[in-house]
Amino acid sequence: MTEPAVAVHSLTKVFPIPFRRKKLVAVRDLNLEIAPGQVYGLLGPNGSGKSTTLKIILGLVAPTAGRTQIFGRDSREVASREAVGFLPENPYFYKYLSAEETLRFYGKLCGLRGRGLQARINQLLELVGLQEARDRRLGGYSKGMLQRIGLAQALIQEPRLLVLDEPTAGVDPAGSRDIQDLILELKRQGITVLLSSHLLSQVQEICDRVGILAQGALVREGRVDDLLAIEDQTELILENATPELLAQISALLDRSPARLIQQRRPQTTLEGLFLEATRSSPAG
Amino acid sequence: MLETRHRPFSLGRIVSLTANTFTELIRLKIFYFLLIFALLLIGSAVFMARFSFQEEFQVLKDVSLGAMSIFTSLLAIVATAQLLPRDLEERTIYTILAKPVPRYEYLIGKLAGVLLLLALSILAMSALFFAVLFIRQQMLISETLRATADLPSEQVQATLHRLQAAAFNANLAPGIVVIYCKAALLAALTLFVSTFSSSNIFTVVVMVFVYFIGHLQATARLYWLQDHAADWLSKGCFALVALVFPDLQHFNLIDDVVAGTAIPLGLFAQTAMLGWVYVSIYLFFAWVAFHGREL
Numbered sequence: 001m002t003e004p005a006v007a008v009h010s011l012t013k014v015f016p017i018p019f020r021r022k023k024l025v026a027v028r029d030l031n032l033e034i035a036p037g038q039v040y041g042l043l044g045p046n047g048s049g050k051s052t053t054l055k056i057i058l059g060l061v062a063p064t065a066g067r068t069q070i071f072g073r074d075s076r077e078v079a080s081r082e083a084v085g086f087l088p089e090n091p092y093f094y095k096y097l098s099a100e101e102t103l104r105f106y107g108k109l110c111g112l113r114g115r116g117l118q119a120r121i122n123q124l125l126e127l128v129g130l131q132e133a134r135d136r137r138l139g140g141y142s143k144g145m146l147q148r149i150g151l152a153q154a155l156i157q158e159p160r161l162l163v164l165d166e167p168t169a170g171v172d173p174a175g176s177r178d179i180q181d182l183i184l185e186l187k188r189q190g191i192t193v194l195l196s197s198h199l200l201s202q203v204q205e206i207c208d209r210v211g212i213l214a215q216g217a218l219v220r221e222g223r224v225d226d227l228l229a230i231e232d233q234t235e236l237i238l239e240n241a242t243p244e245l246l247a248q249i250s251a252l253l254d255r256s257p258a259r260l261i262q263q264r265r266p267q268t269t270l271e272g273l274f275l276e277a278t279r280s281s282p283a284g
Numbered sequence: 285m286l287e288t289r290h291r292p293f294s295l296g297r298i299v300s301l302t303a304n305t306f307t308e309l310i311r312l313k314i315f316y317f318l319l320i321f322a323l324l325l326i327g328s329a330v331f332m333a334r335f336s337f338q339e340e341f342q343v344l345k346d347v348s349l350g351a352m353s354i355f356t357s358l359l360a361i362v363a364t365a366q367l368l369p370r371d372l373e374e375r376t377i378y379t380i381l382a383k384p385v386p387r388y389e390y391l392i393g394k395l396a397g398v399l400l401l402l403a404l405s406i407l408a409m410s411a412l413f414f415a416v417l418f419i420r421q422q423m424l425i426s427e428t429l430r431a432t433a434d435l436p437s438e439q440v441q442a443t444l445h446r447l448q449a450a451a452f453n454a455n456l457a458p459g460i461v462v463i464y465c466k467a468a469l470l471a472a473l474t475l476f477v478s479t480f481s482s483s484n485i486f487t488v489v490v491m492v493f494v495y496f497i498g499h500l501q502a503t504a505r506l507y508w509l510q511d512h513a514a515d516w517l518s519k520g521c522f523a524l525v526a527l528v529f530p531d532l533q534h535f536n537l538i539d540d541v542v543a544g545t546a547i548p549l550g551l552f553a554q555t556a557m558l559g560w561v562y563v564s565i566y567l568f569f570a571w572v573a574f575h576g577r578e579l
Contacts, residue, residue, distance in 0.1 A: 015578075058382045060579045078386045079290040086382035092374035094304065096311050108300040109383045111290075153379060163382075 003072045005161050005192035006040075006057060008032040011066035013052050013216075026052040028216040030066070034194060034209070036160070039187050041203040041224075042196040044213035050196040051089065053213070054165055057194070058086055070161060082110070085154030089166040091146060095139035099130050099149050102138060103156055110157035124152040128182070144175030151182065162186060164195040168202065180206055204228070237266055290384050297385055301393020302400060309363050309401045323412055337424050341450045344420065348413045349459060349538045356406055356467035357495065364398050364474035365487040377579060388571045391475065395567060398471045406464050414456075421451040458552040459541035465559030466535035470495070472566035473530065479573040498532035501525060530562050 011030040014023050027049040034040045042050045055061040057068045059075045073080035093102050100121055107117045125131045128148040133141070138149065147167065154162055167183070168176040176199070183193055183206050197203050203210060204224055212220040220227060238245075253260050371377040380390060424447055432440045474491050481487040505522055534555055540547055 055378075055579065058378075060378060060381060062576060062578065078292070078384050081382060081384045082290050084382060086379060088375045088378040088382075090375070091379060093376060093379070094308060096307060097304075105300060105304055106379070106383060109297055109380065109385050111294065111296065111384075113296070150379070157383075 002036060004033045004069075005036045005038070005071060006032065006034040006194060007069040007072075008053070008057070009066050009068070011053070011056060011068060012064050013049070013056060013061065014064045025216050027056070027063075027213075030213075030216075030218055032211060032218065032221070034192060036071075036192050037187070037190050038208045039183060039193040039195070039206055041207035041210040042194065042213065043198075043200065043203060043210055044196075048213040049216040050213055051165055054086075054163055054194070054196060058084065058163060082157065083160045084163060085157070085159035085161070086163045087147075087150045087154045087165065087167055089169055091150045093138050093146065093149065093153070096137060098135050098137055099125060099141075099152075100134045102149060103152055106153040107156045112157060120156060120158075124155055127155075128152045129178070144171045144178075147171050147175065147179065151179065155186075159191070161192045161194065164193065166197055167195055168197065168199060176202065233261070292386065294389065297389050298393045298396065301380075301385075301390060302396040305367065305394050305397020306400045308367075309397060312363065323409065337428075337447055338450045340420070340424075341417070344417065345456075345541065346538070348409075348416070349463065349541060352406060352409050352413070352460065353463045353466065353538060355409070356402055356463055357470050359405060360398065360402055360467040360471040361474050361488060361491045361495070363401060364395075364471045365478055365484040365491065367394050367398070367475075368478045369481075369484045369487075372579070381579065387574055391479075391567065391570050391574060395472060395475050395563075395570075398475075399468055402464065402467045402471065406460060406467070410460050417451055421448065424451075453541075455537075455541040455545070455547050458547050459537050462535050462537050462552070462555050462559070465556050466532060469530055469532075469535075469559050469562045469566070472563040472570070476566045476570040476573065479570045479577065494529055495532065497529040499536075501529055502531050502533040527565070534558060 008030050011027055011032075012025070013027040014025050016023050030049075030053060042053065044050050052061060056063050057070065057075055059078070059081065062076070068075040070080045071083050073083075094105075097105065103121045103124060104117065107120060112120065125134050128151055130145065130148055130152070133145065138146065141149065147170075151164075151167070154164075162183075164183075168179050171179065180202060183195070186193060187206075195203075195207075207224055209223050210221070210227065211218050250260075368377075371380070377390075381387065425444060428443055428447060429440070432443060470491065473494060474487060477490050477494075478484070478487045481490065537547055537552075537555065
């Protein structure tokens with residue numbers, strides 16, 4: 001049996017509230033397994049325990065009860081982080097370093113040196129589209145560029161697991177789409193991705209499985225398609241259908257016990273419209 | 285995945301963290317401000333005294349070494365106090381500790397970056413101090429030679445010998461090393477305080493208190509022991525106070541240096557060793573406090 005990329009067993013995290021006798025239960029009895037190569041979305045409203053769960057998986061926060069493992073190694077072991085790349089929410093890197101210096105710094109922390117490190121830096125700058133800005137200080141980077149350099153640093157040691165906390169927060173739709181495409185590309189390369197996000201349409205598009213957290217507890221979990229399917233309904237989308245064909249379908253429907261709930265022209269999404277308009281603008 | 289084998293202790297990782305911390309610190313405006321201030325003070329010492337050459341050199345050494353001591357101590361506290369809060373606030377700490385970097389390496393790297401900065405600062409200040417001392421010595425030699433042109437050569441030689449002895453003596457270097465040890469101790473203690481403090485301002489305020497108590501506690505201890513018997517309880521209390529508030533008077537050898545009193549090698553070695561023992565203890569305390577800290 002293959003080792004799960006991430007395994008969370010009976011995880012509970014309680015934060016004491018200073019100067020009060022109350023305690024805050026951030027995560028309660030969470031069980032989760034993420035198979036290698038999957039893109040897994042952790043969803044939930046603010047304060048539902050998503051970030052705390054990610055931090056426990058990364059060994060940044062200690063669990064009150066239960067345990068987490070990365071490819072079979074306890075998260076509390078520093079060595080388990082060799083297989084992980086992490087992009088926190090709204091990251092700020094050292095402003096005085098350039099993109100190349102930033103990647104070199106993180107590469108050295110992962111034990112990379114010399115030509116191997118230089119080659120990896122070049123490869124990643126190309127992957128995230130920052131070759132032109134490689135010598136610019138990060139202090140002058142836009143939010144989207146910071147997010148991309150953040151992704152590059154997370155990937156520096158070619159991790160098998162990528163943990164992304166709100167990877168597209170504050171990024172414009174085009175930048176957000178780029179990050180989304182990058183995640184799908186990483187999935188094709190066999191990298192497991194665990195991400196938390198508020199952008200449900202995006203999660204729906206890129207995730208294989210999702211878990212929904214509410215007040216620290218896992219309230220739904222499963223394959224996206226399975227969770228979203230409405231068992232007793234069927235969607236039929238036709239192209240170039242003539243009025244006669246539609247009339248025939250309507251007549252057939254009248255004779256059957258099935259009920260037509262809605263008939264409409266399919267619409268593109270607002271995001272799709274935005275991307276189409278901005279990419280085909282004369283200035284672009 | 286790129287082939288690397290995790291090692292629980294890596295000098296390479298520490299060097300990367302040290303270099304990064306050092307780069308971060310030299311970009312701090314406060315560093316330039318303190319350095320310029322110290323340089324100005326040392327420079328101005330030349331114009332402050334117009335006494336006999338012995339007095340002039342004494343004032344020059346007193347002011348310069350005093351300024352070095354205060355500014356390296358201040359720099360150690362201010363520079364160290366903001367390292368951890370800044371990394372936490374900007375979330376860079378998450379990206380570092382999510383890599384295979386043990387927390388003790390992170391702390392060692394941060395402290396080593398500060399120590400490197402302090403070493404360079406004190407080197408720069410010493411270089412300027414020695415340059416001023418040398419220039420002033422040469423000027424006084426020329427003046428003395430002119431003024432004593434009619435005197436017998438033995439008398440001139442004796443005057444020049446006294447002048448040279450008043451300017452440079454063997455105590456200067458150990459005195460400066462001890463100032464560095466004191467600043468290193470303060471940096472390590474500041475790092476420890478910042479591991480549990482809620483803000484860098486809190487850390488600086490605590491450290492200012494520690495600095496003053498550290499300088500006053502020897503006097504307080506002497507005063508207490510004069511009036512009370514040294515039972516085991518008071519001895520234990522004093523040991524505890526000495527651990528929490530280091531006895532900074534031990535590192536105050538400036539008076540001896542200025543007076544030209546020889547600092548015995550044993551005392552110098554003992555003082556330097558004491559400084560590094562304190563640094564190790566505070567670094568260990570910092571690791572204990574930071575090891576389980578929720579980030």
